[in-house]
Amino acid sequence: MYILLEINLSKKHLKWGLSFLFLLLFLLLLRPLVAVPVGYVGIILEHGKVQKTVMEEGLHLRVPGYQEIVYLDCRVHSLEMQALAAAGICKQ
Secondary structure (H helix, E strand, O other): OOOOOOOOOOHHHHHHHHHHHHHHHHHHHHOOEEEEOOOEEEEEEEOOEEEEEEEOOEEEEOOOOOEEEEEEEOOOOOOOHHHHHHOOOOOO
16 A cells, blocks of 8 residues: 655745755855865955955855965975985085
């Protein structure tokens, strides 16, 4: 014996469902959220022009199609000079 369930969708439920679907497609396809990793800053390009403000590490909003984010490494790097001195490239 099968039990048939009737789904009664009102216009209100249909609007909410379509709104949720549209929002989900917007977030997945256009990716308006940008995560800047630790040790990096995000350089904002608007139509290829560098802006004066930068994005610090964390989660940020961007305008899809208008803004592009380029990551710049700001971490401190160490360089071992002993290997270069042994090769005769530089003096200690």
